[in-house]
Amino acid sequence: MSTQDAIQILSLESVRRKPGFLGTVWQFSRSKPMGAIGGVIIIGMILSAIFAGVISPYDPYRMYVSDLFAPPGTKYWFGTDNFGRDIFSRIVWGSRISLAVGVVSVAVGATGGAMLGLVSGFLGGKFDAISQRLVDIMMAFPVLILALTVVAALGPSIQNVIIAIALVMVPPGNRVVRSASLAVREMQYVDAARAIGSRNFRILFVHILPNCLAPYIIVATVNLGWAIVVEASLSFLGLGTPPPQPSWGAMLSAEGRSYLEKAPWIGIFPGVAISLAVFGFNILGDALRDVWDPRLRR
Amino acid sequence: MQSYIARRLLMLLPVLIGVSLAIFLIMRVLPGDPALVILTAGGQGSFDEQALSDLRAKLGTDRPLHIQYVDWIWGMLKLDVGNSLVTNRPVFSDIGARVPPTAELALLSLIISMVIALPIGIISAARQDTWMDYVFRVVSVGGLSMPIFWTGTLVVLFLVLLFRWMPPLTYTSIFLDPAQNLSQFIWPSMVMGYYLSAVVSRMTRSQMLEVLRQDYVRTAWAKGLSERLVLYRHALKNAILPVITLSGVQFGQLMGGTVLLETIFVLPGMGSHLVSSILVRDYPVVQTIILIIALVFVLLNLLVDIIYAWLDPRIRYT
Numbered sequence: 001m002s003t004q005d006a007i008q009i010l011s012l013e014s015v016r017r018k019p020g021f022l023g024t025v026w027q028f029s030r031s032k033p034m035g036a037i038g039g040v041i042i043i044g045m046i047l048s049a050i051f052a053g054v055i056s057p058y059d060p061y062r063m064y065v066s067d068l069f070a071p072p073g074t075k076y077w078f079g080t081d082n083f084g085r086d087i088f089s090r091i092v093w094g095s096r097i098s099l100a101v102g103v104v105s106v107a108v109g110a111t112g113g114a115m116l117g118l119v120s121g122f123l124g125g126k127f128d129a130i131s132q133r134l135v136d137i138m139m140a141f142p143v144l145i146l147a148l149t150v151v152a153a154l155g156p157s158i159q160n161v162i163i164a165i166a167l168v169m170v171p172p173g174n175r176v177v178r179s180a181s182l183a184v185r186e187m188q189y190v191d192a193a194r195a196i197g198s199r200n201f202r203i204l205f206v207h208i209l210p211n212c213l214a215p216y217i218i219v220a221t222v223n224l225g226w227a228i229v230v231e232a233s234l235s236f237l238g239l240g241t242p243p244p245q246p247s248w249g250a251m252l253s254a255e256g257r258s259y260l261e262k263a264p265w266i267g268i269f270p271g272v273a274i275s276l277a278v279f280g281f282n283i284l285g286d287a288l289r290d291v292w293d294p295r296l297r298r
Numbered sequence: 299m300q301s302y303i304a305r306r307l308l309m310l311l312p313v314l315i316g317v318s319l320a321i322f323l324i325m326r327v328l329p330g331d332p333a334l335v336i337l338t339a340g341g342q343g344s345f346d347e348q349a350l351s352d353l354r355a356k357l358g359t360d361r362p363l364h365i366q367y368v369d370w371i372w373g374m375l376k377l378d379v380g381n382s383l384v385t386n387r388p389v390f391s392d393i394g395a396r397v398p399p400t401a402e403l404a405l406l407s408l409i410i411s412m413v414i415a416l417p418i419g420i421i422s423a424a425r426q427d428t429w430m431d432y433v434f435r436v437v438s439v440g441g442l443s444m445p446i447f448w449t450g451t452l453v454v455l456f457l458v459l460l461f462r463w464m465p466p467l468t469y470t471s472i473f474l475d476p477a478q479n480l481s482q483f484i485w486p487s488m489v490m491g492y493y494l495s496a497v498v499s500r501m502t503r504s505q506m507l508e509v510l511r512q513d514y515v516r517t518a519w520a521k522g523l524s525e526r527l528v529l530y531r532h533a534l535k536n537a538i539l540p541v542i543t544l545s546g547v548q549f550g551q552l553m554g555g556t557v558l559l560e561t562i563f564v565l566p567g568m569g570s571h572l573v574s575s576i577l578v579r580d581y582p583v584v585q586t587i588i589l590i591i592a593l594v595f596v597l598l599n600l601l602v603d604i605i606y607a608w609l610d611p612r613i614r615y616t
Contacts, residue, residue: 153329
């Protein structure tokens with residue numbers, strides 16, 4: 001190889017810079033269009049949660065008594081419910097509740113579970129055995145039943161719903177990150193770090209943690225969708241977000257359902273909102289999994 | 299095989315103790331004083347001291363915690379945990395009457411889901427990236443995203459608008475009048491079956507895709523076997539194991555789904571009983587139903603593991 005070639009290669013390397021954030025997003029959207037659609041849906045939901053006051057044409061609590069059961073139209077886009085409240089405004093404000101409950105409970109539950117899994121996969125031994133038995137116990141309940149148990153004991157309120165869902169989110173975060181941590185622990189660079197005298201604490205946070213991030217983000221994304229469904233299910237049963245707050249699940253609960261024949265739109269639009277949100281998180285999670293960790297594919 | 303089953307049963311014991319302790323702690327300790335919660339209806343309302351101590355005695359919460367726990371577990375084993383606070387009938391006789399509807403709903407939806415999911419999964423894999431594959435995949439991702447209580451609501455809406463059909467208010471046993479019973483159970487079972495089939499067909503598809511790329515499948519094609527034989531005898535047999543595990547776990551999760559569907563379709567099962575008991579704070583009933591559901595869930599997972607080990611001898615020796 002001549003010097004000329006070497007220079008050419010070097011210059012090529014320098015041209016091929018690492019893509020920035022926007023570049024990465026662009027590449028992801030090109031290769032995973034479905035994932036990008038999911039991302040757009042989620043961004044839309046976040047915007048609607050932030051700018052709920054600007055987007056919604058009416059006050060979500062205000063009852064327009066002269067317009068009970070108004071069908072969808074130009075005045076009320078999605079119609080009004082049995083109290084004459086504007087369904088579109090309630091759905092827009094409801095995105096705030098769904099997103100807040102989802103994000104907080106995943107941030108607390110899945111992250112807590114993941115931290116536990118990180119440490120227990122790394123340390124192994126007794127700590128691992130005990131923490132895994134605790135997770136086994138949590139996994140002995142169907143998801144919705146565990147959440148119901150907690151809400152039954154604490155009573156329905158947004159705060160208690162978050163506690164319940166956070167608890168449900170512990171096992172999935174824990175299991176995925178623990179197995180990642182177990183695998184990373186055996187890597188040569190961990191041996192190398194140990195050989196140069198790094199302490200456990202440093203190895204855990206500098207070497208193992210960053211390599212467990214991808215599976216954690218995938219699990220968190222998919223579980224955000226789950227958290228939204230659980231919140232909606234609890235509210236649907238009358239055991240979640242208490243009325244009159246605009247929760248998507250509560251809008252579909254017994255009260256709305258008893259007027260289905262008269263006003264089907266009460267039972268349709270909130271469900272579309274839930275499904276769209278969950279669909280968004282599902283397909284984004286799937287795409288992230290394909291890109292980062294094809295082995296995790298189910 | 300026997301020793302594997304014995305080992306697994308032994309491992310079950312600590313989990314069951316842990317589960318019952320967890321339920322006990324959540325239901326009896328988290329709310330503070332259940333008697334106080336019941337009397338004040340969750341913070342509001344007044345009460346007198348006499349009523350409070352009476353209710354404590356009735357609930358047995360005036361005794362030390364460990365005695366309460368042992369007493370409850372002993373009651374579970376004897377199938378006698380006292381009376382419901384609301385109906386005053388024995389908790390177990392109330393629950394017993396509600397087992398058949400839940401069991402029927404669960405089994406019917408499992409059957410429906412398998413009938414839908416397996417062919418769809420196999421066809422999707424065999425015809426990967428054709429229009430059939432895309433249609434099936436969209437249908438299954440849709441099924442995953444729609445919460446079952448909404449699908450259930452839509453089905454009711456559809457039936458009401460088209461056929462003026464309303465969920466019958468009284469439950470008919472399948473042994474007394476099968477036609478009447480099925481007309482009541484077929485819709486909720488289809489809703490749940492659809493959801494379950496979405497999960498299972500996705501899994502079947504990805505497993506089949508993996509197996510179809512194996513050498514022995516290529517050999518099977520090469521020696522001129524029909525598509526039918528290759529797909530069913532060579533590929534499906536090897537692809538089905540993880541599908542069984544996943545179906546078992548998902549089926550267990552559906553115990554939560556029955557809560558929602560029984561509420562929508564007015565079925566007098568365990569799930570709707572649980573919800574109505576939670577709403578009136580009938581603690582003895584609530585904690586008993588939850589323990590039963592957890593027990594069924596754990597046993598179901600065990601059953602799945604045993605089936606798995608029976609089908610795949612490698613599992614037994616690890």
